[in-house]
């Protein structure tokens with residue numbers, strides 16, 4: 001495979017978000033994104049601020065780095081970014097991980113399709129609400145969900161929408177209504193990305209979590225859903241590589 005631009009490989013840690021929250025996992029974070037969300041907590045992957053830290057790695061180099069960092073202490077790898085779906089050649093890495101009986105998860109926003117989505121064990125698609133200032137390409141998202149459905153992959157798929165305000169909740173309800181068969185997660189938005197005091201972040205995020213829970217409980221359009229904070233942000237604030 002061509003070399004993948006990798007920004008960080010870390011873990012094991014817990015998956016802090018979504019469909020497999022709490023799962024022990026390693027992370028591979030790719031560089032580059034086709035979006036630029038106003039509140040992106042990983043903006044260093046695309047805003048140029050960490051460009052010196054990008055390493056170009058092939059599948060075998062990534063496997064050996066995973067082993068160097070995680071030893072024998074993992075059997076699950078989450079690929080996030082940036083948008084890992086920018087790279088068609090990730091199939092080789094995924095094949096090699098699966099050959100080692102390592103489960104593979106993906107975090108992506110639903111703006112691009114790749115055939116290798118069909119071999120992802122835990123596929124999180126996270127369309128972006130109005131607060132992000134991004135525009136959802138519904139045709140693209142419909143296409144992705146349809147292909148997953150046709151290939152019987154919906155049991156491995158979830159939708160996760162980050163919520164900052166009431167407009168975002170309306171957006172979330174429209175996503176959930178449009179794709180009723182897909183398990184649906186609402187996630188607390190973290191807008192304290194500059195805060196370095198972890199206990200302050202945790203306090204604020206728990207308040208936002210309570211607000212979000214209250215809102216969702218009061219909504220008839222959001223019934224078959226799960227509401228979660230980012231557990232890693234509660235534990236470690238805005239620290240990178242955790």
Ligand SMILES: C[S@@+](CC[C@H](N)C(=O)[O-])C[C@H]1O[C@@H](n2cnc3c(N)ncnc32)[C@H](O)[C@@H]1O
Nearest residue numbers: 039040041042081082107108109126162189190
């Ligand atoms: C950094 S993104 C990388 C993967 C992909 N680009 C995406 O957005 O799905 C991973 C997850 O973090 C979420 N996220 C990003 N910034 C956030 C923030 N400030 N608060 C809560 N979640 C955030 C995204 O919505 C996404 O679900």
Ligand SMILES: Nc1nc2[nH]cc(C(=O)O)c2c(=O)[nH]1
Nearest residue numbers: 014015016017080107232242
């Ligand atoms: N622990 C932990 N869980 C996460 N879930 C999604 C993450 C991401 O940045 O994609 C992430 C992350 O960066 N750390």
Ligand code: SF4
Nearest residue numbers: 033035036037040082
């Ligand atoms: S799509 Fe994901 S990585 Fe890209 S800007 Fe938005 S939150 Fe950040």
Ligand SMILES: [Mg+2]
Nearest residue numbers: 041042080230
């Ligand atoms: Mg993150």
